[in-house]
Amino acid sequence: MVAVYVDPVDGSRYPLDAPRWRSDAGRPLLVSAQQGISPDDIETGDRSLWRYRAALPVDIARPISLGEGCTPLVERARGGAHPLFKLEWFSPTGSFKDRGTSVMLSYLRERGIEAVLEDSSGNGGSSVAGYGAAGGMGVTIFAPSSTSPAKIDQVRAYGASVVLVDGPREESQAAAIRASDDTFYASHNWQALFLEGVKTLAYELWEDLGFRAPDNLVVPVGAGSSLLGCWLGFRELLAAGRIERMPRLFAAQPLACSPLDAALRGEDDRPVAPTIAEGTAIRRPMRLAQMLRAVRETGGDAVAVPEDAIAAALRSLCDDGLFVEPTSATAAAAFDTLLARRAILPSETTVVMLSGSGLKAAAAVRALVA
Numbered sequence: 001m002v003a004v005y006v007d008p009v010d011g012s013r014y015p016l017d018a019p020r021w022r023s024d025a026g027r028p029l030l031v032s033a034q035q036g037i038s039p040d041d042i043e044t045g046d047r048s049l050w051r052y053r054a055a056l057p058v059d060i061a062r063p064i065s066l067g068e069g070c071t072p073l074v075e076r077a078r079g080g081a082h083p084l085f086k087l088e089w090f091s092p093t094g095s096f097k098d099r100g101t102s103v104m105l106s107y108l109r110e111r112g113i114e115a116v117l118e119d120s121s122g123n124g125g126s127s128v129a130g131y132g133a134a135g136g137m138g139v140t141i142f143a144p145s146s147t148s149p150a151k152i153d154q155v156r157a158y159g160a161s162v163v164l165v166d167g168p169r170e171e172s173q174a175a176a177i178r179a180s181d182d183t184f185y186a187s188h189n190w191q192a193l194f195l196e197g198v199k200t201l202a203y204e205l206w207e208d209l210g211f212r213a214p215d216n217l218v219v220p221v222g223a224g225s226s227l228l229g230c231w232l233g234f235r236e237l238l239a240a241g242r243i244e245r246m247p248r249l250f251a252a253q254p255l256a257c258s259p260l261d262a263a264l265r266g267e268d269d270r271p272v273a274p275t276i277a278e279g280t281a282i283r284r285p286m287r288l289a290q291m292l293r294a295v296r297e298t299g300g301d302a303v304a305v306p307e308d309a310i311a312a313a314l315r316s317l318c319d320d321g322l323f324v325e326p327t328s329a330t331a332a333a334a335f336d337t338l339l340a341r342r343a344i345l346p347s348e349t350t351v352v353m354l355s356g357s358g359l360k361a362a363a364a365v366r367a368l369v370a
Contacts, residue, residue: 036240202233
């Protein structure tokens, strides 16, 4: 099966030999579905996501790797249940974005791309800067001027150039696209190969749980890469007969910026406001149609979490020794809501993804838990 880029709207297909970040119609692309793998296909000697290289759509001879993947899965008592927390902040640059970045930049470098630019509110930029440095690639990051200083400091420490853009998150994306005539646009929101890296989270959870799927998976959602990556990975495992059913996918969003939840409820005019969960502050996610499909197909849902509930969840996570940024706390708060509604039952196996380190926003965390 030869993998290709696919425009999910009109079905247009493009070869993977030539890197591209959008279709001819200007839409974000996916990669055609792969066959899935068996336990025997896992390269168990590799302690990184590259142990699942057989599930990836392209062969990478020399991956850019810092040991991403193989993050802890720990159980904690919460509200009478015992959810499993996937600690993605153990990733080398401090967030789950490293999964996508490792695969995306490895693919681009093998096809002759030597310099990239990216737009990010923080973690994506940190990840691209770090892996660009590891791979000897030039990196420029466009970021909102409101981004947490610690994240910008991390980007600069890796040697990347930073362009701060005033205005909402979408302005930094627009500025990056305008600059992409001269440098390849390696956006974690646009790049299909980024999602291929994130889908290894599904394969890893499958292995973590003794080669079965969880009943439920709760993830923080902004542009949707964690949600869509898990959807793609578990779909492949289901098609290959490696799991009996899809896990229900639940998207956690701050109520202040919750376009997926609003779309599910038919509230297209829901107002948008600033949020402490800056990593999910995406007003108009480009892959919204696919995000809706992922939630609906799996029998999942979205949860819009008020700011005070995010802060309360952050405090409770810190009390359990889990030091995360506010964006991650949104997923824990959503789990609490779903448990209270009995949409999730204590007897079920539920994984809650904690996407980024509290060190990324230490000042904000300190203020919220004081």
